Amino acid sequence: MIQLMSVNFDDYIPNWRTQLETIEYNVLVVVREGKVRYDINGEEIIAEKEDVLYIPQSTRRSGGNWKDTSHQKHTILFTLDRQGPTGIPFVDAGRFMKFNLSHIQYVYRRCERLYEEMRGGKSYRTLICQGIMQELIGMLARELEKNELAPSKRNYADTIKSYLVEHYREPIEIDRLAKLIHRSPSYAAALFKEVYGLSPIRYMHQLRVLEACSLLLHSDMTIAHIAHYLGYYDTSYFYRMFKKHTGLSPSDYVQQDDRSDISMLFT
Template sequence: MFQLMSVNFDDYIPNWRTQLETIAYNVLVVVRAGKVRYEINGEEVIAEKEDVLFIPQSTRRSGGNWNDTPHQKHTILFTLDRQEPTGIPFLDAGQFMKFNLTHIQYAYRRCERLYEEMRGGKSYRTMICQGIMQELIGMLARELEKTELAPSKRNYADTIKSYLLEHYRESIEIDALARLIHRSPSYAAALFKEVHGQSPIRYMHQLRVQEACSLLIHSDMSITHIADYLGYYDTSYFYRMFKKHTGFSPSDYVQQHNLL
């Protein structure tokens, strides 16, 4: 079904851009941080943190950093056997799509594994890569099959999410989030989990850990300083949260990154 061409991880590349061309392959883009600007068949598309794009073969496409600010994203280039349908509606339609995945952190980890496998030379690499790719495509197809949420619910959840994106380094209370949408704390927490697949507090920790990953690699801040900067005044608690979300301690994460 799929023929993988390449898997890339763009890690805050200065002056990143792709020329305007009609592409002869499909592209799956998973944005981890920042924003990226695309021109898709003459229309501007801005993709930001947690967005997933499907750019089909034969699209007229160019891309670049948004406002000259580097970003972080995974890109997967692949072709399809066009002699028979795949059974995946968005692939068979061959139209540009922009997604939001409920389990975006899991998608990040699968992209990381796919990137590592594609770069390595271990046995059964092709089989493993095909399996990961099929899982990612299946996740996207399943997301599109979900019953559409009422617009009011989506708006409430997005209001809370926007607040968390702006204030994740601060102390966050469910009561304060509930006041944003003039609903009860239990309703606010349940609604956010329904839309985004996790509680608001877990999402706050997720944002903090993502920022910690970036600071560990791209700054000279100490682990204690990073923990304090992100609102973790107990460094041991920061260690626990970091390992819970990444599977590594902060120092092990740096070591693993340096090995890539």
């Protein structure tokens, strides 16, 4: 049974550091921005954006900002109340692990929700937090079960992803993505889905909808303006895509009480 101790969000803390000590708990670290340096049992570990670290109990650990820069990360401290093996290989091994996850944006949202639930006083808080934490551990275990990808495949997929992140507001054609890696369109689409779990076009829409959520909350742009800005020249089509990914219309999204959990974007 997982026993949560604390859930923290370090938001560009100047001079952040932790002292060198042998920890009596497990730590899950999810880096969102920047870099952070750890000393793990005498080995220097640099974690950066999209990295996930599992630091098991009894690890001798210290940490600090990397080269006087700051960072953003989620940190979850927990213990395991158990008499025998958990059945989760990386937990039972008791070794430090560094992960890259296919659905890192989804992990960010779950960490945000966990942080808010731990700080709140709503009913069934403990039950909800246990569920979120078990899901995160399960996702890490599942990721480790995947076959090791050839470095070339990862590089090809990362090339496509970088292009999508830079150009998601523009019309995206599979032929163009294929030319980036000098492969066929069918290969490029299948490869991206193998690595990231979704098609390039679906990923593009997720980037657009995520940006739309931010603009709806933090700008004075109209819905029609946001749609056009994000490359949806038919506002009704934008409405359909937004609802497909969030389950809500843009107006309903703005009006709902709890707008923090948009994890359905990344399922």
